[in-house]
Amino acid sequence: MRLFLGLFALFFVVIGTSFGQRVTLSGTVKDSESGETLIGVHIFDKIQQKGTVTNNYGFFSYTSVQGELSLVFSYVGYEPLSLNLSLVKDTLLTVEMVPSGLLREVVVEGNRADPIQESTQMGTVNVPLREIKNLPALMGEVDIFKVIQLLPGVQSGAEGASGLYVRGGSPDQNLILLDGVPVYNASHLFGFFSIFNDGAINNVEMIKGGFPARYGGRLSSVVDITMKEGNMKKFQGEGSLGLIASKVTVEGPIAKDKTSFLFSGRRTYLDMIASPIIRRSSGGRESVGYYFYDMNAKVNHIFNKKDRLYLSYYGGEDRGYSRFQSDRENSQGEFSSRERAGLGWGNHIAAARWNHIFNQRLFANFTGTFTQYRFKIFSEYEDVFTGNQGQAPVRDFYSADYFSGIRDHALKADFEFIPNPQHYLRWGGMWINHRFTPGVFVSQEYQRPEIREGGTPTDSQEFSLYLEDDFSVGDRLKFNVGAHASGFLAETKTYTSLQPRFAMRYLLDQGSSLKVSYVEMAQFIHLLTNAGLGLPTDLWVPSTDRIAPQQSRQVSVGYFKNLGYGLELSVEAYHKTMDGVIEYNDGASFLNTTEDWQNKVTSGEGRSSGVELLLQKKTGKTTGWVGYTLSKTDRRFDDLNEGAWFPFRYDRRHDISVVAVHQLTDRIDLSGTWVFGTGNFITVPTQRYQHATSVVNNSSMRFGGLYLDYFESRNNFQMRSYHRLDAGINFHKTKKWGRRIWNVSVYNVYSRLNPFFMDISWNHDQQRNQLRQFSLFPIVPSVSYRFTF
Numbered sequence: 001m002r003l004f005l006g007l008f009a010l011f012f013v014v015i016g017t018s019f020g021q022r023v024t025l026s027g028t029v030k031d032s033e034s035g036e037t038l039i040g041v042h043i044f045d046k047i048q049q050k051g052t053v054t055n056n057y058g059f060f061s062y063t064s065v066q067g068e069l070s071l072v073f074s075y076v077g078y079e080p081l082s083l084n085l086s087l088v089k090d091t092l093l094t095v096e097m098v099p100s101g102l103l104r105e106v107v108v109e110g111n112r113a114d115p116i117q118e119s120t121q122m123g124t125v126n127v128p129l130r131e132i133k134n135l136p137a138l139m140g141e142v143d144i145f146k147v148i149q150l151l152p153g154v155q156s157g158a159e160g161a162s163g164l165y166v167r168g169g170s171p172d173q174n175l176i177l178l179d180g181v182p183v184y185n186a187s188h189l190f191g192f193f194s195i196f197n198d199g200a201i202n203n204v205e206m207i208k209g210g211f212p213a214r215y216g217g218r219l220s221s222v223v224d225i226t227m228k229e230g231n232m233k234k235f236q237g238e239g240s241l242g243l244i245a246s247k248v249t250v251e252g253p254i255a256k257d258k259t260s261f262l263f264s265g266r267r268t269y270l271d272m273i274a275s276p277i278i279r280r281s282s283g284g285r286e287s288v289g290y291y292f293y294d295m296n297a298k299v300n301h302i303f304n305k306k307d308r309l310y311l312s313y314y315g316g317e318d319r320g321y322s323r324f325q326s327d328r329e330n331s332q333g334e335f336s337s338r339e340r341a342g343l344g345w346g347n348h349i350a351a352a353r354w355n356h357i358f359n360q361r362l363f364a365n366f367t368g369t370f371t372q373y374r375f376k377i378f379s380e381y382e383d384v385f386t387g388n389q390g391q392a393p394v395r396d397f398y399s400a401d402y403f404s405g406i407r408d409h410a411l412k413a414d415f416e417f418i419p420n421p422q423h424y425l426r427w428g429g430m431w432i433n434h435r436f437t438p439g440v441f442v443s444q445e446y447q448r449p450e451i452r453e454g455g456t457p458t459d460s461q462e463f464s465l466y467l468e469d470d471f472s473v474g475d476r477l478k479f480n481v482g483a484h485a486s487g488f489l490a491e492t493k494t495y496t497s498l499q500p501r502f503a504m505r506y507l508l509d510q511g512s513s514l515k516v517s518y519v520e521m522a523q524f525i526h527l528l529t530n531a532g533l534g535l536p537t538d539l540w541v542p543s544t545d546r547i548a549p550q551q552s553r554q555v556s557v558g559y560f561k562n563l564g565y566g567l568e569l570s571v572e573a574y575h576k577t578m579d580g581v582i583e584y585n586d587g588a589s590f591l592n593t594t595e596d597w598q599n600k601v602t603s604g605e606g607r608s609s610g611v612e613l614l615l616q617k618k619t620g621k622t623t624g625w626v627g628y629t630l631s632k633t634d635r636r637f638d639d640l641n642e643g644a645w646f647p648f649r650y651d652r653r654h655d656i657s658v659v660a661v662h663q664l665t666d667r668i669d670l671s672g673t674w675v676f677g678t679g680n681f682i683t684v685p686t687q688r689y690q691h692a693t694s695v696v697n698n699s700s701m702r703f704g705g706l707y708l709d710y711f712e713s714r715n716n717f718q719m720r721s722y723h724r725l726d727a728g729i730n731f732h733k734t735k736k737w738g739r740r741i742w743n744v745s746v747y748n749v750y751s752r753l754n755p756f757f758m759d760i761s762w763n764h765d766q767q768r769n770q771l772r773q774f775s776l777f778p779i780v781p782s783v784s785y786r787f788t789f
Contacts, residue, residue, distance in 0.1 A: 022420065024090045026061040031074060032096035035232025037258065038139040039203045040073055040126060041097070046070045047269040050421040056203075056226060057308075057355055059363050076618055077130060089436050090225055092305055116568045117513040117560045118479040119205055120470060122505045123209030123572060124664050125151055125614070131623060132198060134292045134661045135671050136728035136745040138777075140242030140784030143187065144204055145194035145526045150657040150673060152572075153208050153629040155335035157758045158680075159722070159776045163191055164209055165650045167576055168633035169220025172527030172540075173511035173550070174491070176223045179298075181349045182539060183709035184373035188292040188318055195316050195347065199238050199249035200264035209412040209556045209574055210517035212427055213468035213482030213501045214414065217359075219552040219578060228258030230302040242784040244268050259301045267293040283364045290320040306357040307419065307469060317346030333387035345375040367412040374405035374437075398447035406525075406540040407435040424470040426482075431464040434525070438541045460542045461489040462524055468501065476507040490525035491545045494787050497522035504780050513561040516555075526582050528597065539597065544573055546598050550580040562766025566619035571611070578606040583637055604637030606648065624660035629654070641714040647681045650713055671728045679719035684760055684771065685709035688714070719758060720773065725749040731735075738789035744781075751779040 011235065029041045037058025044051035047070050052058045062071075066088055070293075075082040078097040082751040132147045148164065149156045155165040163171045176183040178196070185196050207215065207222040215222050235252030247266035253587045254261055271289030278288050294316030321342035328335050350370045355364055380399035414428035440454035468482025487496045500775065503517040526547065528539040543549045558572035582601045610631030617623050634650040640646075656676040663669045687710040728745040748754075754777040761770050 006039050022063050023066050024061055024063040025069065025071075025085075025087055025093070026059070026091070026357070026360040027093040027095060027469050029075075029095045029097060030058060030059065031078075032098045033233065033628070034236070034251075035260070036202065038078070038097060039226060040214075041073055041075045044072050044074070045421075046072060049423070052418065052421060055226075055363065055365075055416060057365065059355075059357070059416075061361050061363070061676065063361065063420045070114050076128075083184045093652055094305075102392075111472065116480060116509065116561055116570060117511060118478075118505070120515065121207075121210055121212065122503060122515050122517045122556050122558055123153070123207060123574075125208075125251040126204045127151075127204035127206060128618070128623070129201060129204065131196065131659075131661050134728070134730055135659065136673060136747065137242075137246050137743065137782065137784065138192070138726075138745075138747045138780065139320075140240070140743065140745065141193055141547075142198045142240075143194050144196045144198060144201065144225070147659075148204075148206055150625075150627065150675065151206060152629045152655070152657075153574075153610065153631070154206075154221075155650055155652055155655065156679065159754055163187065163467055164221065164223070165298045166172045167554075167574060167610065168606060168631065168648060168651070169576075170399040170527065170529070170581070171691040172525070172529075172538075173218050173220035173523065174223060175218035175221065176216065176225070177316055178225050178349055179351050180203040180229050180308070180353070180367055180406065181351050181369040181371050182217075182411075183347060184371065185345060185348065185375075185538075188316070188335065189290075189296070190318075193292075195292060195294050196330040197249070197264050197266050199240075200227050200298075202226045202523070209554055209572070210440045210480075210515075210595045211501060211519045211520070211521065212426075212480060213484045213499075214428065216461070216464050216466065216484040216486055216499065216521065217523060217525075218525050219550055221507035227296060227298055229310070230262035230298055232257050232260045232300075234521040236789065238651050238786070238788040240784050241539060241788040244270055247485075254299075255785035256787045257302075259299070261300075262296070262298040265293070266295070267291065270544055270660075285325055287323045290318075292318040294309050294317065294436075308355040310351070310353040310355075311352075312351045314347065314349040316666055317344055319344040327338075328733065331388070333385060333389075336386075337381070341379040343375075343377045345373070348372045360431075361417055363416040363418075365414045365458070367410075367414075369412070370408070371410075372405065372407040374403065376401065376403040378402075382570060394765060397445055400441070400443045402439070402441050403437070404439045405437045407437075409433045422472045425468070426470075428471075429465040430463065433464060434542060436460065436461045436525075436540060436542050438528075438539045440622060456545075458542060460510045463487050478505045481505065486522055488543055488549065490543050491544050495524060495543060495549050495782055497551070499551070511564070513560050515558045515560060517557075517594070518555045521552045521554070523552075523580075526550065528582070528584065529602065541597055544598060545788075547582065547601070547603065548580045552578045553577055562747040566617050566623075568614075568616045568618065570614045570616075573609075573611045575722045576607065578608075581606050581635065583635075583640065585639060594656060599767070602639040604635060604640070606633065606635045607634040608648075621663045622659050622660065624658075626659075627655075627657045629655040644713070646714040646716075647718075649681050651681060651715075652677045671725045671729050671730070674724070678721050679755065681715035681718050682715050682758055683711060684717040684758070717758075717771075719755040722754045724752055724754065738787060741786040743784045745783075747780040747782065748777055749779065753778065 029038045031038060039054060039056050041054040042051060043060055043062060048064055052060050052062045069085055069087050071083045075097060077100060081097050081099050127147055132144060133142055153167050157163045157165050164174050166174060176186050188195055203226040205224045232253050237250040239248035243267060245266055245268040248380045249264035251262040265588045268291045271291040275287050275289040278286055281534055296314050298312040311644045324339040325613040326337045351367060353365060353367045355365050382395040385394040410430060410432040412430040418423040436458045442452050444450045466484045466488035472478045482501045484499040487494060499520040499522055501519050505513050505515045507513045524543045526541050528541060552574040554574060556572055556574040558570060561569040563569055580603055582603050585600055585602055610629055613628045614625060616625040633651040635648050636645045659675045661669060661671045726747050727749050728743060731742040733740055755773045756776040757774055759772045
């Protein structure tokens with residue numbers, strides 16, 4: 001608490017001493033063609049050799065002494081913009097940047113403030129959206145998460161999956177934000193695709209370490225995704241037709257330069273293809289299908305130069321179903337049978353945000369949000385017999401439903417104060433009302449009352465405050481210092497946490513720097529995961545009187561270098577420890593709803609260390625990156641593995657990714673990715689023993705008794721290494737109505753049979769366990785048609 005009070009004291013000292021014979025230039029940077037605000041634009045004053053950057057809403061503030069300014073605005077994918085002016089009073093303006101036709105190196109004389117070596121932040125990557133759309137796509141579906149998985153320190157977990165395992169963490173330890181709203185399940189199609197439609201996305205930032213104080217509530221990463229705002233100047237759109245799904249995005253002005261809208265929708269058509277075939281082959285009695293959909297909508301309204309309102313919404317769902325109907329007649333009467341089963345899961349997210357500029361140096365954002373994730377499995381059947389003798393129909397009926405979920409209402413306020421180029425202060429707070437439904441089973445039989453089992457919905461309150469300052473000391477030293485204070489109201493306990501955040505950058509020369517960071521994080525919610533089921537049956541549960549919050553400490557050190565020619569190099573080493581991680585006890589699962597979930601789990605600790613290398617080329621005809629990760633991750637639980645440390649399932653010692661996009665001509669570009677990773681860990685029995693007592697069981701009696709497997713340790717077997725090459729080519733052509741792109745992609749070019757899961761069976765002839773590998777995807781060619789208008 002002393003640190004937090006000290007930071008507040010520093011804040012007021014800075015405010016009190018920052019006003020003098022200084023003037024401030026502030027405003028918003030936009031795309032000249034669409035009016036879309038640009039995030040992360042670098043603004044550099046060649047006279048003062050200082051600069052600033054636009055925030056997540058395109059706002060910037062630069063304070064200097066009265067006099068001449070020579071500013072350069074630079075942003076990858078846009079023409080650099082020079083602005084010379086004489087500043088005699090505080091000025092608010094709008095700057096428009098022109099998109100460039102070709103990504104190329106931007107050289108600005110005297111500009112040494114390249115973000116990779118200049119900023120204090122570590123473990124942060126801005127995912128290039130233009131490259132995402134040009135990379136090879138599985139089944140023609142461009143996926144943001146598939147690209148994030150190609151970054152050092154990030155793993156997918158399994159073949160084709162869209163989950164994120166970051167620096168030894170679990171999927172629940174990732175804070176995934178869509179327009180500032182948490183997303184609790186980001187997967188479609190059993191994890192093979194993410195819910196994010198690239199046509200609706202403006203910016204993606206991935207943070208793996210050195211977390212600024214404004215972020216909290218998770219241990220391992222932040223994926224901050226910002227939706228487009230909608231074109232303020234003209235109507236336009238884009239879309240694609242793929243092998244399994246189609247999507248379209250439209251945007252435009254409701255009132256030009258005042259109000260805009262955006263709508264984006266996507267749907268698969270697997271059910272439309274498969275269901276008629278199955279219905280025809282079953283004589284119309286059976287219907288089976290699966291599909292997912294999602295949609296994004298946003299309205300952006302400018303009241304005046306200082307006030308803006310955003311309304312955004314996301315809704316998406318996966319649905320699988322099976323229906324069977326049979327009607328037959330005999331001499332006794334008519335018999336009708338109907339069966340229905342299915343599963344579904346999805347998210348609904350909404351946000352209302354008000355941006356307000358109090359003055360040229362103080363910016364505020366006020367947000368109200370709603371987010372909900374629900375999962376459901378259902379099954380029912382009905383049999384009806386109607387006799388020929390006028391008897392009353394005989395009916396039999398049974399239904400079963402299982403559902404779980406989490407729902408949040410939240411209010412948030414964020415402030416940004418930029419007194420001068422040496423200080424960038426942020427502070428704010430948030431309140432969240434969680435409602436947890438950790439698994440409910442409801443069943444009913446004909447003429448019997450409904451039976452309800454499982455936990456009742458639980459409400460919990462979470463709150464947080466933060467304060468951070470990004471400031472310079474001289475020309476070489478820069479710090480980001482802050483604290484994040486949070487609390488959680490459990491059953492009868494109140495958990496509190498004060499998390500210091502520290503990052504330092506030291507410039508070695510104009511093009512390279514050393515960075516160090518230390519962060520502490522706290523997480524008050526947990527995810528119970530059933531490994532191997534392949535279904536989104538994970539249960540979100542709160543911290544309770546018995547289950548403490550998760551906590552982590554992470555220290556990182558790195559070297560960052562601008563090599564010129566559009567090349568950037570970063571090398572980071574980290575060590576992270578985690579407490580309060582939970583795991584199902586041996587033999588426990590979500591299926592037993594009569595038992596309290598707290599009795600089925602155990603708490604433990606984790607540790608992860610690693611070195612990450614990223615060589616990235618952002619500009620020029622050839623762009624991409626090479627990433628390498630060397631890491632080790634372990635877990636330990638008192639009640640598992642005899643209390644000894646064991647490898648985390650997704651502990652990969654070596655992980656390599658190579659990504660390249662080359663613009664061959666104005667109409668053709670080539671792309672490719674190659675990935676390699678050492679195999680995942682699984683638990684296999686090392687010995688088999690015959691039980692002395694015989695049992696009446698067909699499989700056991702064949703061998704004269706019951707066999708028991710002995711497991712020497714947890715995660716004691718490592719599967720084969722994983723590697724894969726993907727390739728793609730895009731054909732661009734300008735039409736009268738817009739632009740079209742044909743994409744041809746090949747997933748797994750050399751058809752590597754990578755392990756998806758292992759089956760363990762007993763070889764009776766050799767009297768030993770035998771492992772069989774099952775693979776998911778061989779070579780998969782695909783084609784898609786994309787268009788803009």
